[in-house]
Amino acid sequence: MKLLFATSEAVPLVKTGGLADVAGSLPKALSELGAEVRIILPKYGAIPESYVGQFETIATFTVRVGWRSQYCGLLRAEIDGIVYYLIDNEFYFMRGGLYGYGDDAERFVFFSAAVVESLFHMDYQPDIAHCHDWQTGLIPFLLRTRYAHDPVCHNIATVYTIHNLKYQGVFGKELLKDLLNSGDELFGSEGIEFYGAGSCMKGGLVYSDKLTTVSPSYANEIQTEYYGEKLDGLLRSRAHDLIGIVNGIDTDSFDPMSDAALEVPYRDSLPRKRKNKLALQREMGLAESETTPLIGIVSRMVDQKGFDLVEAVLDSIVAADVQLAIVGSGDWQYEEMFRRAAERQPDKVSAWFGFNDALARRVYAGSDMYLMPSQFEPCGLSQLIALRYRSVPIVRETGGLRDTVTPYNEFTGTGNGFTFTNYNAHDMLFTIERAIAFYNNEDVWKQIVANGAKDDCSWKRSAKSYMSLYAELLSSRKENNPWPVI
Incomplete structure (x- = not known):
């Protein structure tokens, strides 16, 4: 053939x-x-x-x-x-x-x-x-x-x-x-x-x-x-x-055990992953803390990717006990949104505007959760990379996000992430808050990460x-x- x-x-x-x-x-x-x-x-x-x-x-x-x-x-x-x-x-x-x-x-x-x-x-x-x-x-x-x-x-x-x-x-x-x-x-x-x-x-x-x-x-x-x-x-x-x-995804290229961009190689060890989190916090000027949940975003900053939802509730997200690490570029209004948020609370929000593959990999490795609230998403590779780097996806149920991220069910213990159905800012905010609540239960969070580790993200x-x-x-x-x- x-x-x-x-x-x-x-x-x-x-x-x-x-x-x-x-x-x-x-x-x-x-x-x-x-x-x-x-x-x-x-x-x-x-x-x-x-x-x-x-x-x-x-x-x-x-x-x-x-x-x-x-x-x-x-x-x-x-x-x-x-x-x-x-x-x-x-x-x-x-x-x-x-x-x-x-x-x-x-x-x-x-x-x-x-x-x-x-x-x-x-x-x-x-x-x-x-x-x-x-x-x-x-x-x-x-x-x-x-x-x-x-x-x-x-x-x-x-x-x-x-x-x-x-x-x-x-x-x-x-x-x-x-x-x-x-x-x-x-x-x-x-x-x-x-x-x-x-x-x-x-x-x-x-x-x-x-x-x-x-x-x-x-x-x-x-x-x-x-x-x-x-x-x-x-x-x-x-x-x-x-x-x-x-x-x-190319699992040889996206491999936290051999990725030269990372501070510490790891596979399924959350303590080793969190060493990358501390390194990312230092690099991006965030307050260093293993326990504060860190949400990563690597994306084009356009409407398709759901940034109008983020804009509507950003203050509420930042008000929670959470940090945001963002890499990407796009529409001026969304870049300015993150720029202003970082100026107001530099210990909680940090953004790097442009394309930086090595830093993007460190965001995948250093984040506890990965936010992807797309209006539509034909497939999406970022959520697959996040799963590969043991970062738990928070996504809207559309396109390939629906096919690759299964919502966590606290009764059965199944699911590799958190999802919301309607294209609605407060539904997204509720889902983020739900993820943070489970993050604060170490045993549950280990289970969610372990569920995602079972997924075959290769070709x-x-x-x-x-x-x-x-x-x-x-x-x-x-x-x-x-x-x-x-």
């Missing part, structure tokens, strides 16, 4: 969010199960030279973008046992960041077309192209339309994964018609039309053989109007091809589900004709 992962980011090369963790870690787990997996992504200026220097150019060719023929280089290297390809065009990708530019439509139309053209130049013929998020949504569209007659492309099956339905790559009709050198047929009933514009993600949703998303609950949620981002009707029509598979189970999906897809394509040419 030969797989090609097409993604806009992947660890260890470059990362802005959870997509990179999935795209870099899942192929390793699939390889251990016998698949041959290779990864293709843009050659960004943000990729460290230590990695770029390992690549060699294996082909150069041109890619058609509208009326323009653009240079494309195809580079190859093997890193940590996985073959990576880079799509090289300095005009599009040699920039300080990955996204957020005025020409993102052109950049990722180019990338999608370049990935397909690369199939004619690489030393690899995949059985399945597995595409991720809107930046690669046009690859299944191109394979099934423009390249459908070509023998190199005709038998490649496609899987498309939705990591976050909210970000769809929506651009103007005329712009996409120009970039794809297409006419109005691009926006017909079988096209990528989206409320007067065009959606790159819709290309993947309509034309891929199978659709996945990153948790079973989110797969169900996005078929409803509330979570469906105006695509719920299309997703309901493809419900038989849609499956939710919970993400895992093993999820990789098996993906392998079953791939096998089913290839089997059905052998039994039936490949999809019709459109």
Whole structure:
């Protein structure tokens, strides 16, 4: 089984969010199960030279973008046992960041077309192209339309994964018609039309053989109007091809026994974990105390992550016998909220604004509880990392949070965290207060932490589900004709 992962980011090369963790870690787990997996992504200026220097150019060719023929280089290297390809065009990708530019439509139309053209130049013929998020949504569209007659492309099956339905790559009709050198047929009933514009993600949703998303609950949620981002009707029509598979984490990288960022290695020892808590309190200027419960937050500070709930009751949270350690960045109002709280009570609230992987790991290791009150959460990796570092999650029951965090039941002794159902600030506050009450009972808290330690947060189970999906897809394509040419 030969797989090609097409993604806009992947660890260890470059990362802005959870997509990179999935795209870099899942192929390793699939390889251990016998698949041959290779990864293709843009050659960004943000990729460290230590990695770029390992690549060699294996082909150069041109890619058609509208009326323009653009240079494309195809580079190859093997890193940590996985073959990576880079799509090289300095005009599009040699920039300080990955996204957020005025020409993102052109950049990722180019990338999608370049990935397909690369199939004619690489030393690899995949059985399945597995595409991720809107930046690669046009690859299944191109394979099934423009390249459908070509023998190199005709038998490649496609899987498309939705990591976050909210970000769809929506651009103007005329712009996409120009970039794809297409006419109005691009926006017909079988096209990528989206409320007067065009959606790159819709290309993947309509034309891929199978659709996945990153948790079973989110797969169900996005078929409803509330979570469906105006695509719920299309997703309901493809419900038989849609499956939710919970993400895992790289448990070799996220291992408190070997994590170089931590003060003290540990596994299931709460006394050793609390040495990391004291170290974190010193580092972040909080009052040093083993007994005061410490709540950690590592997150983008945006509405999706539930920070409007935190804003509504922050004073009440801080008034409790608790500390907050925050790492992240985002909307100014939420950064300012934590900045003001830290100024008022520096012994109880400390925030570091920006991305700091080592400090984030120390927050996971040093916190007793981990707060994640998301409005919606396709899967969430932070709660899995928290469980791995024996920090007890406090989450809202949505998407992957519902699938991975089980509320503690004081009557049965089961459960690995604390949850609340309604998107309501006082429900969240009550849940935090409930967690604090149980934290003050050492025997109960040890049981909750031990329950979480039993969870398998690795990719093993999820990789098996993906392998079953791939096998089913290839089997059905052998039994039936490949999809019709459109």
